[in-house]
Amino acid sequence: MKNEENRFIKKLKTGDERIFKRIFYLYSDLLFVWAYKITGDSSASADIVQDFFIRCWEKRDILPDNCSFKAYAYKSVYNASLNYLRDNKRFVYGYEITIDLIDDDVRDEDLEELKRLLLKAIDELPDRCKKIFVMTTLEKKKYVEVASLLGISVNTVKVQVSKAYRILKEKIG
Numbered sequence: 001m002k003n004e005e006n007r008f009i010k011k012l013k014t015g016d017e018r019i020f021k022r023i024f025y026l027y028s029d030l031l032f033v034w035a036y037k038i039t040g041d042s043s044a045s046a047d048i049v050q051d052f053f054i055r056c057w058e059k060r061d062i063l064p065d066n067c068s069f070k071a072y073a074y075k076s077v078y079n080a081s082l083n084y085l086r087d088n089k090r091f092v093y094g095y096e097i098t099i100d101l102i103d104d105d106v107r108d109e110d111l112e113e114l115k116r117l118l119l120k121a122i123d124e125l126p127d128r129c130k131k132i133f134v135m136t137t138l139e140k141k142k143y144v145e146v147a148s149l150l151g152i153s154v155n156t157v158k159v160q161v162s163k164a165y166r167i168l169k170e171k172i173g
Contacts, residue, residue: 008069012060020060023069024053031077038081040140044088048080121171125164132157133164 011019028049035045052073056063064072125133135146136157143157150157 006066006068009063009065009067009072012056013063015060020053020057023056027070027073028053031073034074035077035081038078039084041084044084045081048077048084052076052080117171118168121168122164124171125167129160129164129167132160136161137164 008019008023012023031049031052032045035048036042039045039048055076056073122130122133132146132150135141135149136143141149143154143161147154147157
């Protein structure tokens with residue numbers, strides 16, 4: 001497979017549109033799933049993958065030689081996904097939070113303190129609320145899945161997540 005991927009890059013560098021289409025159809029769905037696992041946002045994930053392929057075509061002449069296209073693509077999409085999270089302030093050293101929990105004037109050096117405050121605030125949530133919040137937000141489980149696992153209604157999950165965000169916003173500011 002690696003030899004085939006090397007040939008993909010060589011042909012792509014020559015401007016072979018058939019190879020570009022083949023690469024796109026081979027990898028776009030896998031890359032979308034990868035981006036979605038990182039961002040949790042299907043629209044952003046689709047944009048990230050589309051942007052990757054556009055850049056790949058536009059800058060095909062500078063693609064690295066003798067490398068796995070798959071590895072190159074996954075690494076590029078991974079970095080773009082992390083950039084998306086950073087730019088949308090939904091990610092603080094491994095913890096997803098909403099834009100509402102972070103003021104726009106938070107400096108990078110304050111992020112470690114914010115992380116500490118966030119973890120402390122999450123730990124202080126009421127037990128049921130904390131469990132549901134962690135499952136939906138940090139473990140990225142869907143509301144329906146959490147409801148099924150805990151034997152509660154989806155509406156209860158929504159209410160508890162909303163309550164958690166309200167408490168966290170009050171504690172963090």
